[in-house]
Amino acid sequence: MKTRQLTRYCLLIVITAIVVAGCASGYTTDYDSLYGEAEVKERNIGWSEFQGRAQQGHVSFIKDVKPILDSRCIACHACNDAPCQQKLTSYEGIDRGASKTLVYDGARLTAEEPTRLFVDAKTTEEWRDKGFYPVLNERIESAEADLMGSLLFRVLNQKFINPLSDHGGSPQPLPKTFDFSLDRSQECPTIEEFDYYEEQYPLWGMPFGLPGLTTQEFSTISRWLAEGAKFDPLPPISKPAQEAVSQWESFLNGASLKQQLTSRYIYEHLFLGHLHFEKGAEREFFKLVRSYTPPGEAIDEIATVRPYDDPETDRVYYRLRPIKSTIVDKTHLVYTLNDQRMERFKTLFLEPDYNVESLPSYDPEKASNPFITFAAIPANSRYQFLLDEAQYFIGGFIKSPVCRGQIALNVIDDQFWALFLDPEKDSISNDTAFIAQQAKNLKLPAASEDTLRPTDIWFRFARAQKNYREAKNNYLDAQYENGNENSLNSLWNGSNQHLKDANNNPIANDNAALTIFRHFDSATVVKGLIGSQPKTVWVLDYPIFERIHYLLVAGFNVYGNVGHQLSTRLYMDYLRMESENNFLDFLPSSQRKLIRDSWYKGAGSNMISYFDKPLIGEERETRISYKTADSKTELLGYIHEHLASLKLSDPINRCTDKPCAPKNASSVEQRIFPEIQRLASITGTQLKPIPDLAYLRVIPSGEKESPVSYSLIHNRAHTNISYIFNEDARLEPENDTLTVTSRYIGSYPNFYFNVHENQLSEFIDQLKSIETPEDESAFIQRFGVRRADTKFWAINDWFNEDYLKQEPINAGWFDLNRYENR
Template sequence: MSFKHAAFLSLIFFLTGCAALLSSSLDELYGAPHPRERTVAYNQPLGENFNQKIKPILENRCTVCHGCYDAPCQLKMSSTTGIQRGASKELVYDGLRLTASSPSRLFVDHDTIEEWREAEFHPVLNERLQSVNANLEGSLIFKMLELKKQHPANTQALLPSDITVNIDRDYQCPKIEEFDSFAQKHANWGMPYGLPPLSSQEHNAIISWLANGAPLPDEPPLPSELHIKIHQWEQFFNQTPLKNQLVSRYIYEHLFLGALYFDEVSSEHFFKLVRSTTPPGKPIKIIASRRPYDSPNTDEFYYRLQHSVSTRLDKTHMPYALNEKRLNDWEKWFLNDSYQVTSLPSYDPMVAGNPFIAFEQIPPQSRYRFMLEEAEFTIMGFIKGPVCRGQVALNVIRDRFWVYFMSPDLVDPEAASKFLASQGAHLRLPTETGSTLRPISNWVKYSSLHKNYLKAQYEANKRFVEKNHISLDEKIIWDGDGKNPNAALTVFRHFDSASVVKGLVGTKPKTAWIINYPILERIHYLLVAGFDVYGNVGHQLITRLYMDFLRMESEMNFLSLLPAQNQEAQWAEWYRGADSASRNFVNEGSRNYFKPTDITYKTDTPLNELYDRLQQHLAPVIDTSHYPEKAKLTADIKHNLQLLGNVSGLAAAQLPQAVILFLEDDQGQVQLFSVLHNNAHTNITSLLKESSNRIPEEDSVTVAKGLISSYPGAFWYTTHNQLPLLVRDAQAIKNDRDYELFMSRHGIRRTNPNFWAYSDQLHKLNRQTNPITAGLYDLSRLENR
């Protein structure tokens, strides 16, 4: 550090100390707050300093907890706009909210910092007199960092008891005027919360930046070749024929969460597909509707590609490539001469919220192909969208199951169009009207509609199978056309979050799904397009309750391939102790679903045999990148990883939901593995009493190569030589105390002085291995055990 720099820092700390002695209010000392202009040119010294020195610290020490809808106090530090917007006391995820709240989506709902202040977001940077002293005393970031420096709680032991790290912990969200009172009550709550403080070098860099007024750079211009691509695709999305308009609407409503990129030019820049009141070539003015199918409230609007300037986060990053092949596929599926569009559907919620009515004119086979070709992305909309947060939202799915898809070749274009059009009323979704105060009565209504649809579907399928002499065997499953790995997926639930990956990961699961087009479309419009994270408790409950239907329908599709005498018995095993409403649903559904299979079984374990047949059917396309046996490891190491994956029962029940295992070889090279805890249940039909359905003695573990969960619960670090010991210690765990000792030997706790080095290594390895899909992991749910 230069003498000049050191002297500057000394002056800062001296002035800070003086200011702390003053009893006058901030307003009296530094004037009333109002938003300040902080923008500097990206290619000037202040802009370069931020991008090269400050931004990496903020990303790797702050954004790893403050990056998404569930960021504490809504403080999203993943962009300069989010930092300037600041924090809010209002919760986004409020399970008791009786009325819908006003959306507060960054880059969408307000354009200026003044508007965010009116929406009760308070600053974390100084907005008073611009001086060194004021820039520090008026900054919540400075205050929080200093509080952490004074109370680091940095030991190898557990965190103090007043620091809680559960998902529903208490948030205080103090304004700068409230900070002194906050600090007196919560001295251990400095930032980074529940993690080691910044290093002296990092701390000093941030303090210098704050003292200098926290200048924030503008964005550099995009390369010219990207502008060409943007122009090309915006031209495609905004063609005027009715067919093109309808297709663009359909595509937008399915890709609005995607991180679109042009892989033929660059995989570094990502874009959002948005609706704008301004045409291509003009600055984007986003239409801030709650849901993508809500009315734009204007006769003229345009689909635009908005450059994403936020730091990539694993929990929200959903890459989707736009290229020549994609364009050719869309034109083949959507813009051929096989159908006509004579009028555009309205934006009335009863129409727009029902894709089977809104897009009736587009052939169902084309819609299915569109979703199926990127099935992982489609399911990921549910997994990584705002709906997928918290226990109640996630207890609608099992902890691990495999997903297959009905072959699109079984979709008769003409018959399917007529059938789905005739069933439009029965396929209505509870999200079509937004928030509701009557979730239970609505559940009864939609349950009846769904039952009517199942009956009609059974009759339609029966006619189609008989007419076309279809065999009910593994050949009804989409084989990815011999080249597409989206044909087989694995979904993991991690109690209050979830993940989806390509491939059939782990041992044979307890349950599996077969998804057809109507199920896939309803999943998207229920949990992605139709879900309002700002909706009331009724909206969120009815969404969760309706998803029960889709899960059971998918499971019944799978069971229909088992021998008739095994179908209901297997279902009963999956739903041990289920409530009467669920049993009645199953009893009615079984009459409409279970029918003789054409598979000739040769063993007395038909479920295992079915899994084997499907594995063989899909073998050419199954993605094996997460299989531990595919890692470059010795046979002994692979064997020990297999033993770790065999941990079960009460030992498994003590493990975190998702662990990142750092495995170091003799040359110091590290490979990353995921150790995932699969929670066993008698059934998953209970909305609020999940614990009563838990059977921890049947819990299991899945070990996967690479990274799967966005929210690690623990870091484990071991070497090839020490791996056998780690496995033996894991097998021996019987209670909380055993796991605490395990972590002392093999874990990297939150309080580890070297914690940040491991976190940085994790993200560096992820970027090297997965340059397109990599994003920051959320460290806020790391356990304290």
């Protein structure tokens, strides 16, 4: 039965492919006449129907189809930047279909209506009303209509009959007709327009600019489509997760005003996260949402653009909604919930002695300012909450919708370290009254979204920032009457009594030191001090940390207009410079301006004049005694010693004590370690062939040994990062550096290299000897994995599987939207 059915469908697919190829010259197929008028179908089936279909040999969406979509399609079709908004990470996204409207549009004059899957429409009919069109057949039910009337089948079939050429096993760059730029013009044909699309762009079948599906993969999806494209029922959440959801929803929905304010604060900081229960399954995640309905009832999510927008209801309930979509790395921001976390929240927010007489307003001017909304909560509690999971909150900036594209990211250097003032010692971060007094000076641009004059925003907020800086200086002058300010003990070293080891001894929190990498149009934050000594270092206090979150995460509207997007980018300049200025305060006062000026070569005086005053004349002096003229390098050495309990050594990029190879490294890693170190030592223009982010796989010489992987991060030097445009003119390629790490860094690999162990030395030698475009092409041809390479998917699968093996909770599928055509 199953064999005959499979043969019938394979024959149908072949016949349909021939028919489709023959139809491509006709631009106006009348699908209504052929298959009737389109009408949304119910595709979800229950368990009994699913079991019956399984017994009859039908294709299962979850078991058979979804793994193919996950490994071959969501590399481009996930998140807000999915081409044509076509998300293939869940059956809701497939059924919703596609749209011709862009989410990311840096030129729109008015805000766009949001189109967040699971949030802004509840049914497929509602998505049709919002302009989304189907990629599945919505006409009569027949095998022919289910294929011919399906965009999903047509684009896969287009690649099947027009495969990319690998030039006889020697893949070449794809022709210029393929546009892989981030902001490329998108072609989003409906099924009625598809014949013309196929005629004009015969090689643009899916996956776009990559090898097509195998015959078996194509046959499986085609059979599923021909059988009506039914969606299996999802398995229920695990019992431990059900118990945890009940426990946490009970906690978050307590009746007291103090609890309601606490829950609002927690929600506005965790709404973007993928919440994971420590006792639950490794790949089971939840989102914290606001609902009209209380625990025990079905979630009715309150759909607002921002987490602090007015819910327009008397009582908000905080609920935990299971995440149904496949996990992709670019949006995967994990926050773990367990019993210790709940006790920590109680300690920080409920046990301190403060009163909440009334709940704060949702008025935009006030709600967008956390220093007004949460003024009742002790500042130290809020700061320690952020520090407990600092990587998560900085990661919110990295993985939120704001962090997309070159203009959004040229506000930060390509590699820098982030440290924090100690929550027990920093006066500003502990003074709730002072912060509340300065709330108006600490306001953020989100409340002024409709402006189309971002330069006005710049100067208006410049005045507020200047007022805050002056108030802060006067405050600190009073605190340090002897003129001495920071010591090494002013920096948080991860000490926190709530973290215990198995013997109940306090352990250091490894969030105390972070490294941020920019990869031109994406970025990454990781724990530890990774890479060589960076140009700049950020030192954050509570007001800076909180503003970063409310500027770039809670307050950013990806659907907003150009004024909102530019003013957000401009305001971030202040936060960067203030963080850098905090670091400079640890250096001798006589050297601060000289060092700061080296970071801003060529920057206009207006850009940094706001920070001139604290850097000239008689300033508060650091309490650190310096012994050399290179105070910055000396300071970073002292910081490394101060944070010694965090084990921050980076033997590949910063080896000071030999032997450098980690003792826990595999035999393969031990053997190739000297060559990996040599690779990391390459600097300057020799790095030109290495893109912003590449992954290197080394195949060991031993038959039973497993390959090892490394991330290659090209850190591009700049004279300054003070301007939005004309970044190329401010690059200093002679000062570029390379960071090499065995961790997986980034979500958007730009290129893969595949090298055998006995070729690794030649890989490095050939890289260093490149002088001409022909040399570079030969290097890529020998060691690179081009888009048309028939081995591409096998190598891509290996990297994804290896990442999941290394990080079973934190890993997600990599995105290929930035994979280069080299």
